[in-house]
Amino acid sequence: MTDEGSLRERLIDAGVELVLSEGSGSVGLREIARRAGVSHGAPRRYFPTHDALLSAVARRGFEDLRTRFETAVAGTTTARGRLEALAREYVAYARERRGMFELMFRHDLLDSAPQAPGRSRLRESTLPLFGHFAELVARCRAERHAGQPADGPGEAGPPPRVTAAALWSNLHGLAQLWAWGSLQLALGDPPPDGDTGDARRDRLIAAVLDAHLGPVTS
């Protein structure tokens, strides 16, 4: 039923492979067709324009990220633990698949046309993910307040959705700057002896989570 032409999938595969190996800047339509073993006019049958093909590649990236999120979250049960796993996964994804991450947020290229009536636009497809994220933030705050009931001078803070938006943008910026190496540069190049880059990354992630969700109450 969903065997709607295998070339469509092969083209996306070739695009993903090309983005991962050569970077997001050199994802030419003709080069993708070449790698898929077809002529340069073939993709037009499935994607009306170059941007549409790139959008499909980016969508594949979001799907990959989603499954990575799900398996990462499966390991823990507390909301805080899940947010930690999610944050680590996001940053790791941006670094490991840098070209893909870059492409996924090239809003000037992607998401120009409403694709098909069935398929939602790329931008809106990440909306349920944010909803899940905001729910996790709310649950995390509930967990936190379960320990010490109703104390402190209004430690409530902003509504969970706002906190979720703030934390989300923090993770996004962290993933991007870390993927580019900007933060490593800003924090000083040489990591303290024996301290690998991953440890610094984890420390940053912990600082971000502590800032938005409050420090862990062991």
Added chain:
Amino acid sequence: MTDEGSLRERLIDAGVELVLSEGSGSVGLREIARRAGVSHGAPRRYFPTHDALLSAVARRGFEDLRTRFETAVAGTTTARGRLEALAREYVAYARERRGMFELMFRHDLLDSAPQAPGRSRLRESTLPLFGHFAELVARCRAERHAGQPADGPGEAGPPPRVTAAALWSNLHGLAQLWAWGSLQLALGDPPPDGDTGDARRDRLIAAVLDAHLGPVTS
């Protein structure tokens, strides 16, 4: 003395104008030359490649951002106030000059060659700005602790540089997602009646600053 050819500057001007009006995706070398009123081969005399010209345009963007920071900071004296002004300016810049902001962080295009022996690479040119930023964060924490001396169970948190890096990445992500409209989408489209988009933006900025620097102690 520094009258090193006016065409160089005119080309950068044309590039900036083009980026601002047409977006970061369509900054062709020939189009820039056309707007500057010269032939398509002329830029080659000053910029060896297209990327070099784009890097110069991006550098201009960073300079603009820097001066905007300086004038925004001049209004207030407290470290916290300055950080607020800086954050607002960053987010506003990304939204007002979206194409420029996009170009400035296209690491796949820019910063490929070490330019000239005198000029530092684009990435490193933002380093002193981060240093200033980290200093502000440290001063802000000092201001905060001046009120209530040495209390609470280790409210120290991570070292200032780490906090600065976390806050910096938060502002960057916030600016980007806000410029694209992703956060507006995630927070629900209709702003509460009478609440302009700017108010929501300010609320988000305040939440971010409170998270990393602690809430304001009026």
Added chain:
DNA sequence: CACACGCGTAGACACTGTCTACTCACTTTC
């Protein structure tokens, strides 16, 4: 068998970035 149709090919077109040869005004030098 003839027909139509989905799928892919091949060529054309305008456009791009890069490279190279050239013009031409202006300065330097004999």
Added chain:
DNA sequence: GAAAGTGAGTAGACAGTGTCTACGCGTGTG
């Protein structure tokens, strides 16, 4: 003052790109 040189910009060529259009070619159906 004339000749040589030099820097700035022009113009054409070349390979490559995305898009568009016309054309094959096999398969399934009337």
